[in-house]
Structure formats: structure tokens, C-alpha cells
Amino acid sequence: MGGLLLVGCGKMGGAMLDGWLARGLAATDIVVAEPVEALRPGKPGLRTVSSSAEVSQRPDIVVLAVKPQSMDEVLPDLRRFADQGAVFLSIAAGKTLTYFAGHLGAGAKMVRSMPNTPAAVRQGITVATASPGVSAAERQRCHDLLEAVGQVLWVEDEALLDPVTALSGSGPAYVFLLVEAMAAAGAKLGLAPDMAMQLARATVAGSGELLRQSSEPAGQLRVNVTSPGGTTAEALKVLMASDGIQPVFDRALAAASRRSKELAG
Template identity: 85%
Template sequence: MGKLLLVGCGKMGGAMLEGWLARGLAPADVIVAEPVEGLRPRKPGLRTVASTAEVSETPGIVVLAVKPQTMDAVLPDLRRFADEGAVFLSIAAGKTLSYFARHLGTTAKVVRAMPNTPAAVRQGISVAAAADGVSATEKARCQELLEAVGQALWVEDEALMDPVTALSGSGPAYVFLLVEAMAAAGAKLGLAPDMAMQLARATVAGSGELLRRSTEPAAQLRVNVTSPGGTTAEALKVLMAADGLQPIFDKALAAASRRSKELAG
């Protein structure tokens, strides 16, 4: 599909670039456009520019990894690539397919994706939605690019990107909050705060790795830890009560999904 143009090389863009190169993408096949000199990667064979205006050749695919609030300033120069048939893969939160159609033209081939921050360690998960003009081959290429930093799923209905954002896009923050809450509760029971935090971090990180490697569902893994009448069962009576964890998550994700929709509007 020709050269790849990466627009923006911050944390997520940089993580994706590292993943692509680790998977065998040749540096000579990538152009990185990043206005901040300190963020421009320095790798043999990799071309970097300060602005897309310096790119004269039409790339096969353009990955948009800039912040949503700067997207309006970036797109005008990129419309020429859309007119030449380039595929656009956007990882900017809240920027819809109709938004890109307004800025790049109604025939622009755009894939909108929502990755999450574990992409930094290639354990992320992304969900993508494609505009009508994107072919199966072009979708497969975008899938490969997203899988360089984790798993990738697709939805046909773009409206589902709002609950996706609420669940997996924002989800790492919920897990980090869980660690904070567990550590704080342990400290209240008399553990030294540093030890409580170390225990909480290791427990959540180790449980996540066990979940990743296991073929059993999360519910069964929970049961495996829970002895009848034991300490875990006693704690789960509280967490799984009618006013426990589930209604809190229901409200939290509904709020995040609603906000995602508001921001896209």
C-alpha cells in the first residue's frame, strides 16, 4: 500500500511506531511528521519532518496520532492525499467518520480506531470502524497496524465507539483506581502504605497476566480463588451486593459513554 505517513509521534504514535518496526516494517517505508523536535524518533533509514507540507509523495496510508484538539489544523494539508486515494487510520478520540468526511471529502477512505494506553507495552486493545469506501484489503492493513500494539476488533455500527471508549479506552484508569483503592484499604487495616501499594500493584498486575494467559472466563477465575466460607467469599459478599461494584460500574461507564458522545458532537 505504499509508504506509511505517521502524523504525530507522542506516546501513542511512538508506541505504534515501535510496534511496527518490531514487526518488520522497514524504516525506509515510514515518514514521521512531528512538529516537536524532541519527539521526532531518530532511527537509521527513518525520515522525519516537522510538517506534512514537507511530504510531496502520496503515502498509501496515513496514521493520524495527533491530539483531537489539533486535528482541525492538521487535516487541510492532508486532503490532497485523500484525493489521491490514501487510507486514513485515526486514533484520535471523539473524531467521527462524518468529521473526517467534512474535512477530507465524502469519498475519503477513513478508519476510526480507539486504542488504549497498554499499547505502550504492546498489550493494548483497539476497536475500529470503517467508512463505506474502505476495502477489505485496506481494513486488513489497518488491522495489522493496530495489532502491532495488541488486539484489534471491529464494529459495523460507529455508534458503538462511545461504549467502547467508556470500557476499554478509559478502562486503564479504572484499573489504576482499583489499585489505589486496594492499597488505601490495606493501609487503613494497619499495613505500611508503601507495602500496601506494592501488594496492590503486584496483585492486579499478576491477576491481569493470569487472565491473559488463561482460557477460563473471568468468572471462573474468580471462583477458583474463592473458598466457601473463606476470606475472599466474605469480601465478595460486599463487592457483589446489590449496591456493590456492578451498579457503580454501570453508572461510571454510562457517564463516560455519554461524555464521549457529547465530545463527538
């Protein structure tokens, strides 16, 4: 027994694999099960198979990185590893601890996590929760694996993963929409659409990096760029009005959280 089995090596699984290797995890300690030949990584020392059925030795940790709709297909073969005490780490949206207990057994050691797409460039943030049987050491091992693609937070209450999904899981789409909206507004003021988009992209990307590097809270960074009576202040009067951006985000995240709960069944 030993090592790690990665089931699924698409964008997120591939990003995690690259992060693990960059952090010093030996390729010889990893097996990748990926049915699509084009997605199987050709890295020295790394064993790849088309199905977990080809893996006989029980891994310490099984990372489930397949799409949620494919989970029913891959779990039956993996139950043998759950029965032998392997820890399972899932990054599949909407698949609950109860769901995994139903497929892997009530005693399966399970960590459910919700990453987001910036993990693809190792700038993601993931929130995780664990079933009762997961030890502190096993939880730390999962934390280290998830941390290879960004920050990691933990919650004890699994129900909190619904608002987490609404905020950080779906959040990148809101930021991309913000870029689209800023560019469209700029074009309406007379800028060439291509130039407006370039300005919006660079502004949001640069602001994000400034936020990442700064120790100041977002509110203070906003104040720092807002001169009294200036252009930014005038725009913020609209955005921060009672019918501005906050109530729109309140409704949007509530809708997403509600849908996350519905999808989890």
C-alpha cells in the same frame, strides 16, 4: 506513491512505530511528521519531517496520531492525499467519520479507531470502524498496523465506539483507581502505605497477566480463588451485593459513554 505517513509521534504514535518496526515493516517505508523535534525518532532509514507539507509523495496510508485538539490544524494539508486515494487511520478519541469527511472530503477512505493506553507496552486493545469506501484489503492493512500494539476488534456501527470508549478506552483509569482503593483499604487495616501500595500493584498486575494467559473466563478465575466460607468469599459478599461494585460500574460506564457521545458532537 506508497509507504506510510505517521502524523504525530507522541506516546501512542511512538508505540505504534516501535511495534511496526518490530514486526518487520521497513523504516524506509515510513515517514514521520512531528513538529516537536524532541519527539522525532532517530531510527536508521526513517525519514522525519516537521510537517506533512514537506511530504510530496502520496502515501498508501496516513496514520493520524495527533491529539484530538490538534486535528483541525493537520488535516487541511492532508486533504490532497485523500483526494489521491490514500487511506486514513485515526486513533484520535471523539473524532467521527462525519468529522473527517467534512475535512478530507466525502469520498475520503477513513478508518476510525479507539485504542487504549496499554498499547504503550503492546498490550492494548483497539476497536475500529471503517467508512464505506475502505476495501477489505485496506481494512486488513489497518488491522495489521493496529495489531502491532495489541488486540483489534471491528464494529460496523460507529455509535458503538461510545461504549467502547467508556469500557476499554477509559478502562485503564478504573484499574489504576482499583489499585489506589485496595492500597488505601489495606493501609486503614494497619499496613504501611508503601507496603499496601506494593501489594495492590503486584496483585492487580499479576492477576491481569494470569487473566491474559488463561483460557478460562474471568468468572471462573474468580471462583478458583474463592474457597467456600473463606476470606475471599466474605469480601465478595460485599463487592457482589446488590449495592456493591456492579451498579457503580454501570453508572460509571454510562456516564463515560454519554460524555463520549457529547464530545463527538
